[in-house]
Amino acid sequence: MHNHMSHFSLKSLFGAVFLFFAFSFGLKAQDGAKIFKQNCAVCHLLTDQKLTGPGLAGVAGRVPPPADEWLAKWIKNNNKVIASGDAYAKTLVSNNGGVDAMTEFEFLSDDDIKALIAYVKNPPPPPTAVAGAPAADGEQQAEVKGGIDPLYLILGAVVILAIIIGALRSVRHSLNNSYNRSVGKDEIPEMTFGQEVKQWMAGHRRLVGVFIIIIAFMGMKSCWNACYDLGVYYDWTTQKGYKPEQPIKFSHKIHAGDNEIACQYCHNSVEKSRHAGIPTVNICMNCHKSIQKTANAGSEVEIGKIYAAAGFNTKTGNYDLPQNPLKWIKVHTLPDHVYFNHSQHVVVGKQECATCHGDLKKMTVAEQKTPLTMKWCIECHRKTEVAMEGNAYYDKMHKALKEKYKGQYDVKFTVDKIGGLECGKCHY
């Protein structure tokens, strides 16, 4: 009788655990991450750091309450919020250069926006591979149930189950023995835990099967998420094809193509530092002080924007007007934790701009042509040979490698052989 009872409560416990997991899957803000990456990540980080837009860490705490409602309105159409005279929106814009630089997202559904807000409020912790990265905000982490890793939930459930089973075992054992005593039988010795588990599993095959399926499913789900993060499925998740509308219709085709202006004339730190750099308006003025319009319709309007930015007065020919720095929208963006160095690739590695950026000389609007995922970096490091000949930096290494691989003529010294696959080289 008592045996039957313990069986029954265990069964309903398993049922509850199953339902709980099924439910928490439904809540997971996975879609939010994807929508954010596709639409927002170009301008926003989820930390305190500013890109084009403010860092979104803790944003729900600073916008006017009720935060979710305000955020939903803002994301959908920030112009409307600003036009409504919202004081917070006004300060936001004036703190960000005075021009409303955020895109409208009318095309996102209410559900998309809900998932997005849940994700922004509760972003995933930074990857463990990054040494010294700040830990995720623990308080925020606990706020939304769906954000807790299901594997921790399962571990917790297993521990609780073990405790309950242990308690039930000893209750049953003492009940058994008091029954035996009362009818004058001998007390039975306690079974080991292993024996008991075996006996229990044999009696509950179907339940055990269901449990194994749940665990296998969760395992698969976490592998899937891990691959997703690493950009293995980069065809879906990449920003490839991104070509934002810029504050001035600047054409690489006209400048670098038709007029053959060298890339380095404008991106003048590309050979000296990790950043290629975007030219300041002074560089545009070198030529556009005299080129005020072209044969193309509307060109004087676009060139006029250069003057407005530089504070150049076409009537007086002097810089006597207020300046308005241009806010170019970044096309290529790597996450914060990745280190990429232009001069190492362009000067030392002798890589062409076009290999990574496509042929800008043909583009009227700059566009991201490559995925910029980890897989992309690594594939190139695996197949590209290091340019060693005639390179003082590598002369010594080259000699040593030649010695090491003497007789193996087909050996290629690709970037991976000099450490180009080490996590620490690309990650802070």
Ligand code: HEC
């Ligand atoms: C083109 C750049 C750009 C994109 C894309 C963009 N934002 Fe913004 N965002 C901004 C700027 C700039 C501001 C500051 C206000 C302003 O100047 O319009 C801002 C402000 C915000 C704020 C208020 C921040 C605060 O400190 O109160 C939130 C929230 C926000 N954006 C969310 C999003 C979300 C979510 C997406 C994606 C759906 C997104 N943004 C896409 C540029 C962008």
Ligand code: HEC
């Ligand atoms: C006359 C100046 C000028 C020249 C010459 C020029 N660029 Fe640019 N480039 C710009 C400006 C301004 C931007 C920012 C606006 C934009 O993205 O279109 C830019 C943006 C870019 C971007 C995108 C940057 C981002 O935000 O991720 C790449 C890549 C780039 N240039 C590569 C090149 C290459 C390669 C060449 C030579 C073939 C070149 N540029 C020649 C001015 C120039």
Ligand code: HEC
């Ligand atoms: C080295 C000289 C040079 C520099 C520097 C330069 N431009 Fe130009 N720009 C030109 C020339 C040449 C033309 C084409 C003139 C023509 O076709 O008559 C042009 C044309 C333009 C046009 C008109 C395009 C059209 O539709 O006809 C715009 C807009 C423009 N440039 C923006 C910029 C901006 C923004 C910068 C700074 C980032 C810049 N330029 C830097 C030489 C330059």
Ligand code: HEC
């Ligand atoms: C090996 C690949 C690779 C090569 C070669 C390369 N770039 Fe880049 N470039 C990148 C990546 C990756 C980024 C994004 C960097 C980031 O977000 O930190 C970038 C960003 C840029 C930017 C945006 C501003 C910046 O500094 O982040 C410009 C402009 C640019 N590249 C121009 C050039 C020019 C010009 C050349 C050739 C002289 C060149 N790149 C060669 C990979 C490359």
Ligand code: HEC
């Ligand atoms: C087009 C091929 C190509 C792509 C794409 C590429 N790299 Fe490289 N990378 C090279 C070459 C070639 C070198 C060797 C340069 C040298 O000789 O030091 C190199 C070297 C490096 C190094 C130095 C390795 C060392 O051992 O010193 C780092 C770090 C690096 N790359 C990071 C990146 C990152 C991050 C990305 C992706 C955003 C990337 N690379 C994409 C070709 C590439």
Ligand code: HEC
């Ligand atoms: C050649 C450069 C390179 C090397 C080597 C490299 N990574 Fe990455 N890694 C990247 C880039 C670039 C990204 C960003 C990909 C993206 O945004 O889609 C990235 C992303 C990641 C992410 C995902 C973080 C996120 O924001 O989703 C993790 C985790 C990661 N790397 C771990 C590692 C580990 C562990 C190693 C060593 C085995 C390693 N990486 C080696 C370039 C590299």
